[in-house]
């Protein structure tokens with residue numbers, strides 16, 4: 002007779018817990034949330050549940066930690082657009098992992114106010130096992146891994162949340178790309194939430210992936226396919242591939258022996274022909290020809306040439322041993338073989354230049370000898386030996402090599418490939434809007450992953466606006482009631498509130514349901530608990546939020562917009578559409594993208610490459626150098642927010658060699674006040690002037706044209722009627738003439754006054770010309786106009802090479818151009 006199989010330890014333990022004779026439940030239906038071996042202190046606590054919102058899943062409902070009085074400037078600053086908590090930048094917050102109701106019921110009383118989910122999971126390990134896991138963990142103290150208990154590569158083979166495993170064999174699992182913890186299909190969605198960065202546990206969001214997983218980025222596993230629908234998977238995989246945290250970090254890419262910085266990496270990835278599937282590693286790059294390869298290896302691709310990245314190309318970059326040198330690099334045997342087939346004379350110690358169009362010449366001879374990739378047979382041979390061929394060459398588009406004259410011409414002109422524009426501005430000046438306009442109008446729009454990120458950011462913004470309104474409503478209510486009968490109002494929020502106190506009302510009072518929601522909502526917003534559950538929360542509560550927004554008390558609060566300086570103008574636009582914005586199907590329109598705040602990721606630094614054509618008849622008819630679409634000059638727009646700069650003024654040095662520095666100032670800043678770090682209040686226009694001064698005095702921009710865009714001209718129009726320009730002490734001397742001419746209205750005179758003030762001030766400190774242009778950057782035509790203007794300045798600067806015009810001459814011509822701009826703009 003066969004011996005009875007040895008009962009496993011979990012079976013024994015479970016049997017002890019069941020009534021005698023009761024059968025063991027079917028393993029598939031076991032409730033693994035029962036922890037049988039836990040010896041430590043109780044990590045659980047009783048979760049308070051708001052009876053009105055039982056469906057929403059949060060672990061903690063803390064007492065309001067911060068004083069949220071609207072006067073608390075620090076709070077609002079930290080929640081205002083620029084500094085607002087970015088759902089994509091969030092750091093691990095285990096407390097915000099959502100649990101289902103069955104877990105709530107299993108909670109016991111405890112002291113801890115925050116329940117660490119992984120601690121709970123840890124309770125299913127024996128002490129020995131925990132120690133062993135800690136030992137295994139030794140070499141894995143990288144960022145992003147320290148927050149998790151179960152790490153990739155350890156021997157834990159069960160679900161990181163419920164502990165589920167199947168007689169030593171795996172049930173199907175999905176693994177976190179950062180820490181390697183695996184989750185069963187039942188737990189994966191709870192552990193990984195909305196997967197805004199792909200397959201990561203909620204606690205690992207924001208952290209870089211384990212590099213062993215890079216190859217898996219964006220390729221869906223069978224396991225995930227079982228729990229999500231095809232469209233969801235598509236979006237998750239796109240986010241996984243494209244989100245910022247999963248990208249290669251600059252210091253991981255070493256080019257010609259030098260680790261890249263953020264700007265260089267961006268230049269490399271955003272160029273017309275970037276390296277494909279860029280992974281961390283050591284590479285060599287030949288900027289003349291665009292050849293690109295791994296250190297010590299033959300070339301693997303041809304990327305855009307003349308990128309300013311990495312160090313100088315080394316002789317032994319590809320470890321060649323042929324004593325034939327191409328652009329200073331000793332080439333490999335296989336390259337030499339191809340050169341010979343292509344009839345290139347290259348005896349030992351030959352040194353020649355190879356250019357990005359395939360033309361070559363011997364060093365110091367100034368005589369193009371031929372085109373390496375001109376013949377189809379050579380291109381075929383290159384592919385055969387896995388050597389790269391150019392993916393596109395403007396000179397060889399018709400299969401013919403370029404004429405020598407065009408080669409020489411382009412060489413003589415020595416124009417840089419891409420014109421670089423650095424765009425700077427203080428918070429809310431409009432730089433992000435300009436960047437988005439450029440992406441939408443001239444560059445490659447936004448990817449599906451970026452749009453998904455934007456959707457989440459827009460939802461997060463809507464709830465931030467609501468939070469501001471609810472907080473101010475409370476404040477206005479208290480204020481109004483205390484005016485009616487001083488002393489009583491303060492008691493309203495006190496415990497033991499009497500019915501009579503509650504019955505006192507004013508235009509800012511709301512019903513009990515909204516009041517309770519408001520208290521609870523402000524608490525979770527303060528604790529930052531909403532971030533991870535935002536899509537669910539938005540979906541479940543949209544119609545109630547809409548009801549709150551339409552409530553007369555909230556509308557009254559909104560009307561006092563002047564006092565709510567922290568609430569941007571776009572708040573109404575999005576709150577009016579809260580139901581649409583909160584739905585799963587919502588996809589941001591171009592208008593939404595333009596108006597949404599903080600949707601460009603990159604911590605204050607963003608970059609895009611583009612070209613544009615003004616399509617004007619005049620340029621076609623009269624410009625004899627008129628170029629076709631293919632020959633349009635390329636531009637690179639680098640947006641650097643003041644936030645990014647404040648953290649390090651040294652960053653500016655990285656932007657040496659720009660073709661133009663474009664500074665954006667909001668015209669409406671003249672009547673606004675900002676609070677400095679020292680706590681002192683300063684007029685925002687003067688703050689702009691100080692900021693601009695740090696830029697223009699920087700030696701990195703000594704030879705670069707300075708351009709000032711005076712933005713929000715539309716708002717300025719209305720504002721100037723309400724608040725005189727003279728409220729700003731810098732413009733005290735503004736004294737408009739009374740005139741009936743359209744082009745000399747007080748609005749135009751005010752703009753002209755501001756522009757000339759900036760020009761004179763700039764000239765007095767640099768002795769140079771400041772180019773000024775009025776814009777309304779929400780309007781396409783205005784953006785088109787300003788980029789034509791910028792293009793002309795760059796062209797002119799390149800041709801003349803003279804940026805240091807004499808102060809008197811430059812000022813008068815600058816003033817002329819300023820008036821001309823104004824006239825053009827007004828008409």
Ligand SMILES: Nc1nc2c(ncn2[C@@H]2O[C@H](COP(=O)(O)OP(=O)(O)OP(=O)(O)O)[C@@H](O)[C@H]2O)c(=O)[nH]1
Pocket residue numbers: 082083426427428429430431432433434435569570571595596597598599642643712713714715716776777778779780
């Ligand atoms: N009326 C009007 N509003 C504008 C204009 N340009 C930008 N805005 C609004 O001004 C606000 C700030 O614009 P952003 O482009 O986000 O400004 P930013 O300089 O990037 O600000 P930060 O993100 O805080 O650094 C947004 O709500 C824009 O919609 C304009 O020309 N007219």
